[in-house]
Amino acid sequence: MTQPRVEIGSQPEVRVRAPGKVNLGLRVGAREPDGYHPLVTVFQAVSVYEDVVATPGDGLTLSVSGPQAHLVPTDETNLALRAARALAEFAGIDDGVHLHIEKSVPVAGGMAGGSADAAAALLACDAFWGAGLSRDQLHELAAGLGSDVPFGLVGHTAIGSGRGDVLTPALSRGEYHWVFAVRDVGLSTARVYAEFDALAGAGSGAFGPDSDLELLQALRAGDATALGRALRNDLQPAALELAPELAETLAAADDVGALGVLVSGSGPTVAALARSRAHAQVIGAALTAAGVADTVLTAVGPVPGARVIASPSP
Template sequence: MSVTVRVPAKVNVQLAVGAARPDGFHDLANVFLAVGLYDEVTVTPADELRITCEGPDADQVPLDRTNLAARAAIALAGRRGIEPNVHIHIAKDIPVAGGMAGGSADGAGALLACNTLWNAGASRVELLSICAELGSDVPFSLVGGAALGIGRGEQLTALETGGTFHWVFAMAERGLSTPAVFREFDRLAEGREIPEPVASADLLEALAKGDSDALAAAVSNELQPAALSLFPELADTLEAGRGAGALAALVSGSGPTTAFLARDAESAEKVAAALRASGTCRAVRMAVGPVAGATVV
């Protein structure tokens, strides 16, 4: 017997960042939107815990117990007093180290898959608690849709959405480390007052109405200057997408994937074609959101 769970990528339509906390984290106002690029995580009983991975950039995925999927299995097994003896296979389609929560998706997927395989009976509340222990983005990977994350991003409130949003994503030639981007944020912010992060009322209204133009006017990412400081070439990708008619262009999360909001499917095709021809990125994908979170298939 095996269990397969499909888990989506995310884009941050708003990422407001507070000052560094004593624990090293930052308070966030993080508006997540789940989009239709997916990893699939399959768990099968085994003699011991092991991980395999296939798909784009699979060679960059750790196959030891540092992998969030492995940590999820270990965490749930520990709560149930059993050994995490499963083979976890990850079929990747979410960019690795791309700011789209691919690792977090794998953690959420493995957690739901193991809970199902073992008939462990963990409630939604318990699963979300384990997710929050694993990482700031992992709870959203479990729930999907659209949500506001506060604290480190792990305290979620579901958000209403009034329609489908069309996105184009440009994959960069190399990855960016999330901790490195936050360190650069701190360096760039040194000596100035950083306000408390707050969700934009205009952005939440645009999501609720399904208004792409209003959403484009409200999207923001306060990590973007830090990502561009570490990876200046991303500015060329952003400009190529804007020049092709994207309503909005921004770095996704901590980057380096760049995200482009389009008015409709036809506009998204034009933006994608222009980005592919621009020579500023290594791959281009289109997706719509919101979509459901981790789902047993």
């Protein structure tokens, strides 16, 4: 588990890359007394990445770059710093580290960017400090930081249950091409779940371990058309209630022949499944032209979870 530090000049640096995600299926049960909702979800990790770079520092410090860096808190509420602190406490380490986040995943977009940062920070600090935590120990720390963080470690395709943090790998064949229509204004995850509660009965009514059989079958067969038909997100009505303009984005992607289209996680990012890389470009151009997104990203999935990158970028 312990990874060597890469020496750049005299500076040791550990760079970890972690993916964003899309929930291909997201079935939400009724709110429980602890305030959380039981889920059955199928996660796919996609090629929109966060890089977290650990370098020597006094105490635990953080910087962020990327087009939406100004939206990210750099105080102790930042999930990457919370991850570093949790690992240091767990492993009894009192060394410092500076973490730099190179952000590409939309902030508060429903693609788990903050969770990817936390997963990447856990792995980066583990390698940087030579802590040597096991996968299980990292997973336990990850689950304590947020429901989506364990999937950031694992990546690929996985079924999430519990709060979304209990993961089972799922078989998936082939590569899927995505277009993500990003809005500048984020949606708070807690607010979307609260709206889900307010719209009581908005769930699929099919909550349970067998809810996504068609979806899992499509993934096993590598059948993008069947996958497009099986995409499902119980949080979508709540996200649409809070951000009605998303209906236009969904319709625009549908109009240009997306195989399937849905709100990603808690939104407001809209994910459209394309037939091919070229088709993804066509859908992206159409969404931009229709003015129904502030930024359009294209990506493929599934991709691996957080991993140390051998050669640091220049």
